Every structure is written in C-alpha cells, then in structure tokens.
Amino acid sequence: MVEKLTPMTDDFNEWYTDIIQQAQLADYSPVKGSMVIRPYGYSIWESVQSYLDKKFKNTGHQNAYFPLFIPNSFIQKEAEHVEGFSPELAMVTHAGGKELEEPLVVRPTSETIINHMFAKWIKSHRDLPMLINQWANVVRWEMRTRLFLRTSEFLWQEGHTAHASEAEATEEALRMLDIYAEFAENAAAVSVVKGIKSANERFAGATRTYSIEAMMKDMKALQAGTSHELGQNFSKAFDIQFSDEENNLKYPYQTSWGVSTRLIGMIIMAHGDDKGLNLPPKLAPYQVVIIPIIPNEESSSLVLETTQKIVNQINGEFRVHIDDRDNISPGFKFNEWELKGVPLRIEIGPRDIENNTVVFSRRDGVQGKFNVPISDITTTVSENLDDIHNKLLEASRIFREDNTKHVENYEELISKLKSEPGFVTCYWDENSEDEDKVKQETKATLRCYVLDHQETAKAVNNKKIDGKLAIFSKAY
Amino acid sequence: MVEKLTPMTDDFNEWYTDIIQQAQLADYSPVKGSMVIRPYGYSIWESVQSYLDKKFKNTGHQNAYFPLFIPNSFIQKEAEHVEGFSPELAMVTHAGGKELEEPLVVRPTSETIINHMFAKWIKSHRDLPMLINQWANVVRWEMRTRLFLRTSEFLWQEGHTAHASEAEATEEALRMLDIYAEFAENAAAVSVVKGIKSANERFAGATRTYSIEAMMKDMKALQAGTSHELGQNFSKAFDIQFSDEENNLKYPYQTSWGVSTRLIGMIIMAHGDDKGLNLPPKLAPYQVVIIPIIPNEESSSLVLETTQKIVNQINGEFRVHIDDRDNISPGFKFNEWELKGVPLRIEIGPRDIENNTVVFSRRDGVQGKFNVPISDITTTVSENLDDIHNKLLEASRIFREDNTKHVENYEELISKLKSEPGFVTCYWDENSEDEDKVKQETKATLRCYVLDHQETAKAVNNKKIDGKLAIFSKAY
Numbered sequence: 001m002v003e004k005l006t007p008m009t010d011d012f013n014e015w016y017t018d019i020i021q022q023a024q025l026a027d028y029s030p031v032k033g034s035m036v037i038r039p040y041g042y043s044i045w046e047s048v049q050s051y052l053d054k055k056f057k058n059t060g061h062q063n064a065y066f067p068l069f070i071p072n073s074f075i076q077k078e079a080e081h082v083e084g085f086s087p088e089l090a091m092v093t094h095a096g097g098k099e100l101e102e103p104l105v106v107r108p109t110s111e112t113i114i115n116h117m118f119a120k121w122i123k124s125h126r127d128l129p130m131l132i133n134q135w136a137n138v139v140r141w142e143m144r145t146r147l148f149l150r151t152s153e154f155l156w157q158e159g160h161t162a163h164a165s166e167a168e169a170t171e172e173a174l175r176m177l178d179i180y181a182e183f184a185e186n187a188a189a190v191s192v193v194k195g196i197k198s199a200n201e202r203f204a205g206a207t208r209t210y211s212i213e214a215m216m217k218d219m220k221a222l223q224a225g226t227s228h229e230l231g232q233n234f235s236k237a238f239d240i241q242f243s244d245e246e247n248n249l250k251y252p253y254q255t256s257w258g259v260s261t262r263l264i265g266m267i268i269m270a271h272g273d274d275k276g277l278n279l280p281p282k283l284a285p286y287q288v289v290i291i292p293i294i295p296n297e298e299s300s301s302l303v304l305e306t307t308q309k310i311v312n313q314i315n316g317e318f319r320v321h322i323d324d325r326d327n328i329s330p331g332f333k334f335n336e337w338e339l340k341g342v343p344l345r346i347e348i349g350p351r352d353i354e355n356n357t358v359v360f361s362r363r364d365g366v367q368g369k370f371n372v373p374i375s376d377i378t379t380t381v382s383e384n385l386d387d388i389h390n391k392l393l394e395a396s397r398i399f400r401e402d403n404t405k406h407v408e409n410y411e412e413l414i415s416k417l418k419s420e421p422g423f424v425t426c427y428w429d430e431n432s433e434d435e436d437k438v439k440q441e442t443k444a445t446l447r448c449y450v451l452d453h454q455e456t457a458k459a460v461n462n463k464k465i466d467g468k469l470a471i472f473s474k475a476y
Numbered sequence: 477m478v479e480k481l482t483p484m485t486d487d488f489n490e491w492y493t494d495i496i497q498q499a500q501l502a503d504y505s506p507v508k509g510s511m512v513i514r515p516y517g518y519s520i521w522e523s524v525q526s527y528l529d530k531k532f533k534n535t536g537h538q539n540a541y542f543p544l545f546i547p548n549s550f551i552q553k554e555a556e557h558v559e560g561f562s563p564e565l566a567m568v569t570h571a572g573g574k575e576l577e578e579p580l581v582v583r584p585t586s587e588t589i590i591n592h593m594f595a596k597w598i599k600s601h602r603d604l605p606m607l608i609n610q611w612a613n614v615v616r617w618e619m620r621t622r623l624f625l626r627t628s629e630f631l632w633q634e635g636h637t638a639h640a641s642e643a644e645a646t647e648e649a650l651r652m653l654d655i656y657a658e659f660a661e662n663a664a665a666v667s668v669v670k671g672i673k674s675a676n677e678r679f680a681g682a683t684r685t686y687s688i689e690a691m692m693k694d695m696k697a698l699q700a701g702t703s704h705e706l707g708q709n710f711s712k713a714f715d716i717q718f719s720d721e722e723n724n725l726k727y728p729y730q731t732s733w734g735v736s737t738r739l740i741g742m743i744i745m746a747h748g749d750d751k752g753l754n755l756p757p758k759l760a761p762y763q764v765v766i767i768p769i770i771p772n773e774e775s776s777s778l779v780l781e782t783t784q785k786i787v788n789q790i791n792g793e794f795r796v797h798i799d800d801r802d803n804i805s806p807g808f809k810f811n812e813w814e815l816k817g818v819p820l821r822i823e824i825g826p827r828d829i830e831n832n833t834v835v836f837s838r839r840d841g842v843q844g845k846f847n848v849p850i851s852d853i854t855t856t857v858s859e860n861l862d863d864i865h866n867k868l869l870e871a872s873r874i875f876r877e878d879n880t881k882h883v884e885n886y887e888e889l890i891s892k893l894k895s896e897p898g899f900v901t902c903y904w905d906e907n908s909e910d911e912d913k914v915k916q917e918t919k920a921t922l923r924c925y926v927l928d929h930q931e932t933a934k935a936v937n938n939k940k941i942d943g944k945l946a947i948f949s950k951a952y
Contacts, residue, residue, distance in 0.1 A: 029589070042538070063519070064513055064514055066512050067629055070507070096563065096619070097565075103570075116506060139545075141572035152545075
C-alpha cells in the first residue's frame with residue numbers, strides 16, 4: 001500500500017530509501033549490509049542484463065562461470081590488488097564441519113581466480129584475444145551501506161580479457177566503456193561523461209581506469225561503470241604466457257570491466273521525482289499499465305473484454321500489465337503506478353469504449369491526459385515511449401550541464417565545491433597530494449579527466465604546467 | 477587439441493571426465509571440489525536457463541534475488557532442515573578484518589532466508605499465491621565431488637512459493653515437476669520417469685518430494701530435478717501468517733523446487749558416445765558447424781564467400797558456427813566438432829559449389845554424408861534438427877525400458893540389483909528399515925515410486941500388504 005513519500009527536497013536520502021521500499025524494488029535483509037532484490041527491482045536488472053549481454057556477445061565475448069571461493073594466497077599475488085581489497089574481504093574458515101587449512105576468500109572481484117585459469121588456457125597467440133564475461137554475485141564488506149549503491153553483496157558482470165598487444169587491450173577497454181556509455185544513454189536514458197581516473201581513484205591493480213560518470217538529482221556524481229587496462233600486472237603475477245608468431249614467450253595485456261546492480265540506484269536518482277520512480281521505457285518492467293474503469297456491475301464485462309482485446313493487440317510488442325484489482329479505487333492505482341514509475345498509463349472506461357477511444361497519461365506529465373482512438377494504440381504507445389525516453393535523456397543532459405561550473409583557479413575550485421552542489425571542472429595537473437587535499441577540504445573527489453576533451457590549459461593546482469580537464473564532485 | 481578419449485565401455489567415469497575436459501565444458505578449479513564452467517559448457521546452461529525461465533514466467537513466477545549469507549540461527553529453525561544440511565555448510569566467520577558476532581552460512585539452499593522475508597511480505601490472502609524464483613549459486617561442502625554432478629558450489633534455480641491451501645501447494649509442486657519433465661524430454665531429449673520419493677530420500681524439511689529420474693548410459697539413475705511440498709513446516713518455523721477472507725490468521729502451505737548445472741552432466745551421460753558429446757539440438761551452443769573446404773589458394777575466396785552467404789541465410793534461425801581456422805585440417809575439425817557434439821555439420825568445397833550443393837553429416841551418423849542443394853539448406857537443417865532430437869529422445873526411452881526389469885519377490889530384487897546394472901521395479905511397502913537394508917546390501921536406493929502408475933500389488937518386502945510401484949537403482 002502507498003505510504004507518504006518523503007519529498008526529494010526535504011531529504012534526498014530518505015526520499016531514495018522510501019522509493020525503494022514503497023515501490024518494492026528491494027528490502028533490507030537480516031544480514032547487515034546485504035539486501036533482497038524484490039521482483040520489481042530484479043526485473044529492471046534482468047532488462048539491464050539482457051541489453052548488455054547482447055552487446056557483449058556481439059563484440060565476441062563469451063560467458064563463463066568461475067568459483068565463488070578464492071584461495072587467500074591468490075589475492076596476495078598482485079601487490080596493489082591485495083592492498084585495495086584486503087579490508088573488505090569476507091573469509092570462509094570452516095566448511096563441512098572442519099576448519100579449512102587455508103581460509104577461502106569470498107570473491108570481491110575475480111581477476112585472481114580467472115587469471116589463474118587463463119594461465120592454464122592461454123598457450124599460443126592463437127588463443128588470443130581471450131574474451132570472457134561472468135554474471136555473478138560478489139562480496140565486499142562495507143561499513144556504510146546503501147541499498148543498490150553500496151551493499152556487502154551485489155550482483156554484477158565482470159569482463160576479463162587477454163590480448164597480444166597493449167594497443168589491443170586499450171582498444172578493448174575503450175570499446176567496453178563505449179558500450180557502457182551507450183547503455184546508459186540509449187537504455188537507461190541517463191547522460192554520462194566518459195572519463196579516465198586519476199591514479200588515486202584507479203582500480204587496485206590497473207594501469208588505467210576509465211569510467212562513465214552521471215549526475216544524480218542531488219547533483220552528486222555516480223560512477224556507473226568502469227573499464228580497466230591491467231597492463232601486464234596480472235599476467236606477470238599469475239604467469240600467463242603465450243608464444244607469439246615467432247615463437248617467443250610473452251605476457252599478454254589485459255582488461256577487466258564491470259557494471260553492477262548500482263545501476264538501479266542510478267536510474268532511481270537520475271529520473272525520480274516527488275511522485276516516485278520514473279523509469280526509462282527500455283528498462284521498465286511494465287512499459288504500459290492498463291487500468292479498466294468499471295463504474296458499475298453492468299459495464300464490467302464490456303470493459304474487461306475490451307481491455308483484454310487491447311492487451312492482446314499490444315502485448316507482443318510492449319511489456320503490458322493490467323491492474324484489474326477490484327478492491328482498490330482507480331485513483332489509488334494511479335498513484336501506485338506513478339510511484340512505481342510506469343512510463344505510460346491507459347485508462348479504459350465504458351464511455352471511452354462508446355467513443356472508440358482510451359485515455360493515455362504519461363508518467364512524465366507531458367500532455368496531461370489525452371484521448372487516443374483504439375485503432376491508434378500501438379503506434380501511439382510506440383511514439384510516446386520513444387518520446388519519453390528522449391525527453392528523460394535530454395533532461396538528464398541539461399541538468400548535468402546546468403549544474404557543472406568551470407573554474408580558473410584553485411581558490412575558486414575549493415570555494416565552489418564547498419558552497420554549491422554539482423560538478424566543478426578545471427584543468428588539473430595529476431598530483432596525488434593535491435587531490436587528497438581537495439578531498440579533505442571539500443569531501444569532493446576527482447571523478448575523472450574528460451576523455452573527449454583533448455585540449456589542455458594552465459592547471460589550477462600548478463600554473464606552470466598545462467593540465468587536463470578534470471571533473472571534481474561529491475560522489476556516491 | 478583433441479586427445480584420445482577413454483572409451484565408454486573401458487571406464488565410464490574416465491570417459492565422462494575426459495569429455496568434459498576435452499570438449500572444454502568445464503575445468504577443475506584450485507579450490508577443492510569446485511569447478512570452472514567454461515564458455516562451451518556455460519552456453520548449454522544459458523540455453524537451459526532461457527528455456528526454463530520462460531516456462532516459470534508463463535506460469536506466473538517472478539525472479540528475485542536473496543542474500544548469499546544466511547545467519548546461522550536461521551538454519552537452526554526448521555529441525556529436519558538443519559539436520560539435513562549441517563554437515564555440508566561453509567561458514568563465514570571473519571569479514572572486514574574482524575570476527576563476526578554470529579557466523580554466516582553460505583546458502584546451501586534458500587528456504588530459511590526466503591521464508592524470513594515472506595513473513596514480512598505476506599499479510600493477507602490477497603498476497604497469495606506468492607510465486608518466486610531465484611537463479612543463484614549455492615554451496616554444499618561435498619566430500620566426493622564430480623564435475624557438474626556434485627560440486628561444492630553449483631548453479632541452480634530455486635523456486636519458492638506460498639499458497640492459501642494445501643491443494644494449491646500440491647498442484648504447484650506437480651505443475652513444476654511437469655515443467656521439469658517437459659524440459660527433460662522436449663529440450664534435453666532425455667526420457668524421464670516422474671516419481672515421488674520415499675521418506676528416506678525426501679528433501680530435509682519437505683512433506684513430499686517429487687523428482688524426475690533419468691537413466692544414464694551406464695544404466696545408473698540420475699535425479700534431474702526435484703519439486704517439494706513443504707506443508708506448513710517452514711511457515712510455522714518462520715511465523716508466516718496471512719488473514720483469510722474471513723479474517724482468520726492462517727499459515728500458508730509452501731513448495732520449493734529446483735534444477736541445477738547437474739543437468740549438463742545428465743546431457744553428457746544420456747547421449748554421449750565414444751566419439752564424445754552428442755548434444756540435443758535445442759540446447760547445443762552451435763546447432764550447425766560449417767566447415768569450408770579449401771583445397772588450394774585460388775578456390776579460397778569463392779568458398780569463403782559462399783559460406784558467408786549460407787550463414788547469412790540461416791544464422792537468424794539457427795545457432796551456426798563457421799570453423800575457418802587455416803592451421804588445422806578438415807579431418808581434424810570433423811573429429812573436434814564430433815567430440816563437441818554439434819548436431820549437424822555442413823562441408824562446403826569448390827566442387828560442391830559447382831554443383832550448387834553442400835555436404836551434410838549428422839552427429840548421430842544417420843544417413844552418413846549426404847548432398848543438399850544450397851536452396852534447400854534451411855528446411856533441411858530444420859528437419860534434421862527435429863529428427864535428431866526425436867531420435868535422441870526415443871533412444872533414451874528405449875534404453876531405459878530395455879534396462880528396467882520387474883521383479884516379483886525380495887530375493888530377486890536383491891540379486892538383480894547385485895548382478896546387473898539398470899533399474900529394477902517392484903511393488904514396495906514404504907518402510908525405512910527395509911530400504912536401508914537394500915541400500916547396504918546392493919548400494920542401490922529407492923529412486924522413486926512411479927507417479928503415473930496407480931495400481932498396487934503385493935509388496936516384495938511385505939506380502940501381506942499391497943505396495944506401490946517403486947524403482948530401485950544405483951544412482952549419481
């Protein structure tokens with residue numbers, strides 16, 4: 001049943017958790033920091049999976065499955081990797097009623113176990129590129145958790161690839177970043193910036209980390225997907241070698257890349273409003289909800305039959321749900337489906353049927369209620385879903401642009417980050433200490449250097465040097 | 477590279493593990509008892525998932541995701557459940573660098589955590605039936621493991637449902653059993669017997685366990701899927717109550733049901749032969765492999781172009797792979813794709829192209845090599861895949877029937893089970909001690925009472941009583 005939703009402007013965090021609970025996307029689990037993904041939330045994840053899985057396969061990747069448990073000694077093999085992940089590991093110490101000789105780590109990510117197997121499978125240049133993806137659960141013991149955004153266990157996909165040359169690995173990492181950006185914009189209707197991380201924010205064990213960054217409605221940044229070049233760090237640590245065409249033994253260059261159920265958090269915070277969720281049509285569990293309006297007993301069968309005919313007409317093409325619950329008023333249903341963010345609502349009552357029409361309303365409120373001839377339903381649904389998608393994407397882009405300020409000097413960077421929410425861009429000379437200082441003073445981090453922006457200019461942290469265009473922001 | 481496969485008749489177990497490794501279905505992982513599912517094996521699992529997921533959704537089930545970690549106290553709540561699973565549990569005792577206050581169990585199955593959530597979600601008869609499914613990994617610490625059949629971690633789906641009445645729960649459990657049987661026969665091409673388990677073989681916590689049982693080529697039984705009625709055991713243990721239409725509080729009746737990656741083991745052992753895998757067309761990663769035959773440089777472009785044209789023609793309808801590796805002979809490729817069990821092979825050489833034909837061969841050897849006009853390829857592929865499926869299914873049914881013997885008295889039961897492989901049927905009076913005795917003497921277990929066989933007759937273990945038709949067999 002619909003309870004009152006905390007308004008976004010009163011308390012963004014409360015608004016966020018209210019939506020998740022009331023729209024039944026997820027629920028807290030009895031184990032601290034982990035969550036239950038309920039069917040309505042899981043269905044969004046299934047759409048994400050199905051969209052991305054096709055893209056991965058079309059670019060030559062194959063799915064596989066690697067073990068949940070990793071010997072502790074494996075994690076120790078790559079120095080930076082172990083440093084990055086050690087504080088977050090969950091350890092199995094007992095199994096089958098006995099203490100284990102070596103504790104097993106519950107995978108926080110699978111580079112180590114996958115590269116152990118790659119060492120067995122990769123012998124020749126003919127085995128390359130090796131292009132593997134895995135859909136799996138991973139565990140990172142987090143102190144401060146938030147549903148979908150940061151939970152001890154989450155679902156994700158992790159791609160792992162090996163290539164004969166560094167150039168090919170770079171190309172792969174950027175190809176996958178492009179797929180993530182394309183997904184964000186064309187499926188989730190969220191405008192994103194493609195960037196490259198500073199050394200401070202890089203994945204533990206990577207030589208380069210690329211990311212897509214989105215702006216949420218509270219103007220914080222959300223890192224929505226990452227793609228890493230691993231250089232030869234893991235191939236050397238796990239002794240993966242291939243003989244090249246001249247029969248020389250070489251270490252391959254590698255990548256890894258992933259997106260997770262945090263994408264659902266992004267969708268909530270990029271499009272939602274005080275009425276609730278506002279789902280992008282391509283990922284919405286139901287794209288259309290149909291509500292039969294039955295004012296009296298005698299109109300019941302006509303309305304229900306007409307509703308069924310309409311559903312039969314459009315069900316193959318769109319994801320449609322009929323809400324024919326008879327113990328709940330239409331007004332209540334309208335609110336509930338707005339809360340659940342269904343892009344299009346169709347009402348069908350006896351008077352509409354007399355006129356051979358139905359009543360449409362869009363979740364985004366554009367046009368208010370409007371009548372549509374029954375014969376035009378399919379095309380009208382299709383056009384409106386497209387238009388809703390485009391408007392969501394456009395709004396997301398404009399919102400980010402409107403809330404991104406450029407600064408020309410360091411003092412302005414600090415004062416902007418302290419005084420206003422939003423992204424702040426500036427030219428920046430890569431420097432770990434300066435970056436730490438900004439973080440300490442403002443809680444903002446260097447989200448990324450903007451990938452598509454090649455120009456350099458005087459850095460705000462070092463006027464003697466030309467820096468790259470960087471985005472600073474508070475982030476999830 | 478293809479190594480020599482141990483002949484099935486020499487050593488069935490060796491043959492089985494050879495196939496898995498050589499066809500690259502799976503590999504051993506560094507963690508004892510767990511496995512890596514390689515792309516070729518995982519692709520079969522993806523076909524299984526996609527087939528069953530549709531059936532689950534068409535019967536009103538929704539997917540969700542529940543946590544991997546379960547508080548140890550939850551497992552303790554249902555007496556039989558804890559007794560059944562305790563010896564197999566893996567425990568997380570440390571996380572985030574600290575010892576946990578309560579150890580967490582890595583889920584061996586999810587009844588306990590799911591029913592904890594059901595207690596929160598189910599309030600009224602309007603919330604019923606609740607029909608949930610989860611695709612997930614589970615961990616059961618096994619002493620003796622076998623790739624796909626029994627591994628410490630495996631992938632599966634687990635359905636969990638709650639119903640207002642016992643009759644509805646029974647109907648649900650049988651509906652899901654039927655879906656499993658339908659899958660086994662129509663997708664995996666394996667003939668199965670639907671049965672109900674004896675108390676000895678029941679799921680820990682169930683009131684009734686149904687299963688489908690298949691016969692492998694070594695004449696052992698394989699339990700391929702189970703569906704359980706849980707009665708009110710879990711709803712009482714987890715205090716799930718709903719108010720019925722008269723506002724009385726009641727405990728719902730529940731079911732759970734699952735199939736796992738062991739189905740891949742079934743497919744290997746039901747259809748394979750001394751040449752290797754023999755995949756059912758509906759689940760084969762590639763239904764057709766096309767091998768261009770290029771005797772000399774100048775025919776190369778003609779052959780490759782024609783091959784590509786043919787692939788474009790059939791690729792939307794079938795899963796097709798072109799093997800155009802240039803460092804490997806056609807003969808070697810034929811062996812490799814036979815090992816990998818691809819149902820249909822098409823060879824295309826310059827002479828075939830001159831005659832406007834291609835050469836077909838079926839993995840099952842029926843017809844040997846035969847020429848097919850290029851214009852008839854689509855229909856010929858389609859007809860042959862259907863025919864291969866039907867013949868596999870039929871062979872599997874006949875093999876089981878031929879290797880099932882009926883006995884009329886106890887001595888014969890014991891001597892048959894001791895002296896011959898295969899199924900032995902008899903009328904049996906449910907009796908746990910007698911069943912244990914058979915197991916001790918013969919290593920065979922009561923696989924199931926045959927569900928579709930209603931007649932009763934004098935029981936071999938108690939001539940005074942009419943028993944039900946039971947199948948005894950050694951099993952995986």
